[in-house]
Amino acid sequence: MRKHRIRYCSWHILHKLPTKWGNVSDNGNEKIKEKNSVKTDKKRVKSDKVKEKKSEKTEKVKEVVYNSQTRGEFEEKWIKLMDDLGKENDPWFRGIFELREKWVPRESLKDFVENFEAALKNIWQNENDADFKSKFRAPKLHYELPMEAQFQHCYTNEIFYKCQHEIRKCANLSCKLVREEDGDLVYEVRDCRDMSFMVIYRRAFLEVQCICRKFEAMGILCAHCIQVLKQERIFSVEDKYIVERWRKDVQRYNLMIVDPAFPTIPEQGRLYELTIATNPIIQELLHLGSLNEILHTAVFNGFVELRNKVAGIINGEVDNESNGTVRIVGRASKGKKNRGSQMSGEKV
Known part of the structure; x- marks a missing residue:
């Protein structure tokens, strides 16, 4: 309980x-x-x-x-x-x-900052997990409609499912042309509850607008607009109806919030710099590693090697020399005796 x-x-x-x-x-x-x-x-x-x-x-x-x-x-x-x-x-x-x-507030300012940072890290982790799933785990398509595949290709999984739901709702809609005004077509769309929605399609500008104004309010193209586009034999949407901030290829940065009241935490600044500098590189490597098994193994081994280098520096087993090389001063691990005791590379 x-x-x-x-x-x-x-x-x-x-x-x-x-x-x-x-x-x-x-x-x-x-x-x-x-x-x-x-x-x-x-x-x-x-x-x-x-x-x-x-x-x-x-x-x-x-x-x-x-x-x-x-x-x-x-x-x-x-x-x-x-x-x-x-x-x-x-x-x-x-x-x-x-x-x-x-009833008395128990958090001090320091407690609040620490809890706030922990909450931010949790949000960032969830966003990173969602981005990874969107890029490497494509959701299933259920309808033979190019528009659905377009949404799948452009949007994150969460937004795609919302768009797919609007496509699903089209099965319960009926659509008929009411009138034409100066080249603009006015459609009446009815649902299974016999509710009526007026949709305007402007052929000259390839624009569609519904009286429910769901796209203007939420950024999701409503089922009424999709039904009218299907009636007009238009099976993909213009880029203006793809909201930029929800695209899966948008570069997102998790910016660190550095509190001036706690200037003695240099880790925050370094983490911010590493995030900005390495995020594009990491994303590119992940994409390349997904192309085939050889690249997948190479990228994975590269990450493992980098992690071992950093761990070696922390444990005092690696010495940074002034000429930019990294020298392994510890013994080689079992099964790798044939490798040399020195290796060149960039400073970590």
Whole structure:
């Protein structure tokens, strides 16, 4: 059984603070009673001072809640503040303090940055996995329609499946020409629910537009437009209907976000530089390695050799010489005794 953690809304709790201060005055001892009758100028001034005093106390509590870096720091500041404000024995304030685990933000700025970076890495990994599948695992075609093959060739798998779904919906559509206006054809497309959609096809510009405006809103050509194109014997779409950002051949870079508050992490800068510099090379090698078995073996062995070089440097088994060569100073592994102890190559 899944365990649920209940959290309270800190905004709503802090929003109630002005109503919890009661009657206050400038010195904190003298009570000021607010009457509903017509107020004199003097009473209005006192009322404004009361509101200002309540606002100041509220801001002090918010300062403790949002600017405490650790749990211990928050508890220490809270107890001191309640003592200063005379609220150490107030039931409402004692109650929310006992429930502090359920509403007080517990993440420090450092924790937030670390969690944010971890979330970004997870997003990047998912994007990389999706890109790999789109480039090397083509989805199946179900219809003898060149447009479907065009979507498969251009789009990532996720977007292709959405386009394929629109093609599938065409089986439940009927289409008829309603009128022609200045060379533009107006079609009425009906679905199985007897809902009507007006589609305009402009022959001169090879443009199609549906009243549902799905392409304009989502970038996916709707089934109504596809049905009209089929009626016009047009079985592939213009490039204007292929959204660039969803193409599988678009070069994507996972940019590192370097926080100026943490300038002592040089790994971020180096990772960014390596990503920009090597991503095109890696993508090209992966493509070449997929062409045949010989290239596949060569690319795979090249990656393994590079990994072993880097591991050797980390373990102190490889020495970078000033002339740009890499010298293996450790013993050759078993089964590779015939190889020389030195090899040339670029610095890693």
